[in-house]
Amino acid sequence: MKKIVAFLLITAFSFSFSSCEKDDICDANTPTTPRLVIEFYDFNNPTVLKNVTDLKVIGEGMTEGIIFNTATDDEKYLTSGTSISIPLKTDADATTYSFILNSGNANPALIDTDKITFNYTRKDVFISRACGFKIVFDFAETNKIVQTPVPATKPKWMQNIQVQKNNIDNENETHIKVFF
Incomplete structure (x- = not known):
């Protein structure tokens, strides 16, 4: 009788854990939808990276730019880099x-x-x-990029x-090179 009770207790205890499921938590290091990576180069010396100055990028229909840094004022929309x-x-x-290059410059001509x-x-x-x-994302075969001043x-x-790369599947490589 003791063996039957012990067996039933062990069996009941085992079944109590069988309904547990693995936690579905997405690891923070898992690649997600990639962003478009753009590098800036010197037009006169195409192999040399060139810094943009106070670049602001605003999406069509949006009033605010993309946030590039942790500043708390309008500086958060500006970036200067390659x-x-x-x-x-x-x-x-x-x-x-x-x-927008030189965004916020006091001289509108610049x-x-x-x-x-x-x-x-x-x-x-x-x-x-x-x-x-x-x-x-895969760039379209024709009219991949349309530019208007x-x-x-x-x-x-x-x-x-x-x-540089038609298939945008990660952020580890440059997709577009801009020469200015």
């Missing part, structure tokens, strides 16, 4: 941004704006049950834009 990462729309096949439209296709890629899906009478400050 590389930026910006998101692409996950619900459309095109994203348009205004790239502020240059180019409007860039990135055209692409989207594909959902399953990551895991915990993380769900991510979207990868603002105003149209002013010359473009981005003199050449080159697609």
